[in-house]
Amino acid sequence: MSSLNNIMDSQVLQAFFTYATVVVLKMMLMSPLTSYFRLTRKVFANLEDTKLASPTVDKKLVRVDPHVERVRRCHQNDLENVILFVLIGLLYSLTGPELSTALLHFRLFTGSRIFHTISYVGALPQPSRFLSFILGLLVTFSMACRVLCTTVL
Amino acid sequence: MSSLNNIMDSQVLQAFFTYATVVVLKMMLMSPLTSYFRLTRKVFANLEDTKLASPTVDKKLVRVDPHVERVRRCHQNDLENVILFVLIGLLYSLTGPELSTALLHFRLFTGSRIFHTISYVGALPQPSRFLSFILGLLVTFSMACRVLCTTVL
Amino acid sequence: MSSLNNIMDSQVLQAFFTYATVVVLKMMLMSPLTSYFRLTRKVFANLEDTKLASPTVDKKLVRVDPHVERVRRCHQNDLENVILFVLIGLLYSLTGPELSTALLHFRLFTGSRIFHTISYVGALPQPSRFLSFILGLLVTFSMACRVLCTTVL
Numbered sequence: 001m002s003s004l005n006n007i008m009d010s011q012v013l014q015a016f017f018t019y020a021t022v023v024v025l026k027m028m029l030m031s032p033l034t035s036y037f038r039l040t041r042k043v044f045a046n047l048e049d050t051k052l053a054s055p056t057v058d059k060k061l062v063r064v065d066p067h068v069e070r071v072r073r074c075h076q077n078d079l080e081n082v083i084l085f086v087l088i089g090l091l092y093s094l095t096g097p098e099l100s101t102a103l104l105h106f107r108l109f110t111g112s113r114i115f116h117t118i119s120y121v122g123a124l125p126q127p128s129r130f131l132s133f134i135l136g137l138l139v140t141f142s143m144a145c146r147v148l149c150t151t152v153l
Numbered sequence: 154m155s156s157l158n159n160i161m162d163s164q165v166l167q168a169f170f171t172y173a174t175v176v177v178l179k180m181m182l183m184s185p186l187t188s189y190f191r192l193t194r195k196v197f198a199n200l201e202d203t204k205l206a207s208p209t210v211d212k213k214l215v216r217v218d219p220h221v222e223r224v225r226r227c228h229q230n231d232l233e234n235v236i237l238f239v240l241i242g243l244l245y246s247l248t249g250p251e252l253s254t255a256l257l258h259f260r261l262f263t264g265s266r267i268f269h270t271i272s273y274v275g276a277l278p279q280p281s282r283f284l285s286f287i288l289g290l291l292v293t294f295s296m297a298c299r300v301l302c303t304t305v306l
Numbered sequence: 307m308s309s310l311n312n313i314m315d316s317q318v319l320q321a322f323f324t325y326a327t328v329v330v331l332k333m334m335l336m337s338p339l340t341s342y343f344r345l346t347r348k349v350f351a352n353l354e355d356t357k358l359a360s361p362t363v364d365k366k367l368v369r370v371d372p373h374v375e376r377v378r379r380c381h382q383n384d385l386e387n388v389i390l391f392v393l394i395g396l397l398y399s400l401t402g403p404e405l406s407t408a409l410l411h412f413r414l415f416t417g418s419r420i421f422h423t424i425s426y427v428g429a430l431p432q433p434s435r436f437l438s439f440i441l442g443l444l445v446t447f448s449m450a451c452r453v454l455c456t457t458v459l
Contacts, residue, residue: 017244017304021297024237028297031233031290045226048279073351079232079385080337084330086240087392091323126354137337144327144334151324170397170457174450177390181450184386184443198379201432232385239393 012102016093019106020086023113027082030075033121037068074120077133078113085109085140092143095150105139112136165255169246172259173239176266180235183228186274190221227273230286231266238262238293245296248303258292265289318408322399325412326392329419333388336381339427343374380426383439384419391415391446398449401456411445418442 038044042053043065050061089109093102116132118124191197195206196218203214242262246255269285271277344350348359349371356367395415399408422438424430 014304017248017300021241021244021300021304024241025294025297028237028290028294031286046223046276048276048282051279052283070352075233079236080381083236083240083385083389084334087389088327088330090243090396091327095323123352123354126357129354130358133337137334141331141334144331147323147327151320151327167457170401170453174394174397174453174457177394178447178450181390181443181447184439199376199429201429201435204432205436228386232389236389236393243396 011099013093016089019110023082023110027078034071041065043068081136088140088143091147109136109139164252166246169242172263176235176263180231187224194218196221234289241293241296244300262289262292317405319399322395325416329388329416333384340377347371349374387442394446394449397453415442415445
């Protein structure tokens with residue numbers, strides 16, 4: 001277990017573990033949020049699910065609702081961005097960056113994704129959502145460049 | 154290579170590797186399953202794909218089918234849950250949990266996702282699918298809490 | 307930090323970091339590509355986004371366009387395949403495979419996904435896209451088998 005203890009001794013990895021878990025927990029919230037909208041608005045994707053909101057199976061409840069679709073698009077955007085952050089962030093943390101630089105990356109990303117969710121679900125005027133999305137993408141891009149520079153050069 | 158050998162010495166990580174691979178292999182099955190339904194039911198998403206089931210390019214085969222959409226929703230649910238399990242599970246395994254606790258988490262998750270796929274593709278009556286989904290989410294949540302407790306406290 | 311330095315000493319892991327980052331960077335290109343098609347073709351998913359291409363909020367710009375949907379399907383296919391490659395590839399690299407075998411896996415996968423994107427976005431005749439998709443899936447499957455053989459046996 002000595003090598004594992006050494007891994008957890010790295011302050012960068014410890015910081016990465018914290019921020020990666022926070023941003024993943026935020027993303028995990030999207031599933032119950034979708035379920036909440038589906039149940040309160042009685043909008044379902046599967047015929048067998050309609051029994052959760054109606055005494056009998058009801059074909060009319062299998063439909064598309066703009067509020068549910070908005071939450072689902074936000075979840076999909078998380079999938080496309082948060083997971084890449086966690087993957088690239090792990091490789092980045094293992095290349096041994098400066099703690100202050102790493103913290104800047106992790107905090108900017110976590111903040112940008114929390115703001116992205118607020119501006120998406122709350123339908124804030126653009127370009128608030130666009131800017132938070134771009135910021136997150138640039139942070140991941142910057143970490144990917146660092147990984148490539150360390151391994152290729 | 155000594156540190157890598159040490160990493161593989163950890164029984165928790167070895168168990169994690171096994172269960173993570175099993176659940177990823179299950180998820181990889183969803184792609185061929187979608188292709189199978191697309192080919193047997195002649196339902197395609199792209200115009201150029203219709204030639205796989207018809208002698209000429211046929212616009213009428215670009216359509217939506219409830220069976221194909223069901224498999225795709227199941228695949229999407231896997232994407233949203235299995236990948237987070239593998240990511241959080243890796244961080245969790247590196248925090249050095251008890252082997253028996255870790256095995257309980259890994260086995261519950263793997264079982265819940267296999268049952269989730271059966272109940273989704275087979276359209277079993279609710280709440281069978283809902284319960285298996287929630288169980289998987291709670292296992293990931295429990296591991297995320299352990300990671301946060303270890304790194305923050 | 308000694309164990310981290312050891313980790314980066316492994317040539318297989320170093321190669322994995324390089325190819326995983328290349329394939330993730332390719333995947334990150336899909337988001338700006340979708341935005342590019344949305345802006346040039348004036349096709350939006352959210353009402354508030356229409357202001358990016360029109361002086362006032364315009365309901366008619368919230369619509370579905372075949373070119374945008376094609377890029378999104380390609381992005382979705384990347385999500386379903388590239389992320390599993392990175393996850394399984396990391397576990398695979400830690401099982402200590404031969405460098406030449408590992409390089410063959412990483413290069414075949416990276417090449418197959420770059421060709422997959424070209425054939426999807428360019429709508430090349432089938433089975434070009436199908437073969438590149440299957441090749442990537444088989445590479446991931448082969449690495450998953452190696453992980454299972456190492457941990458279970």
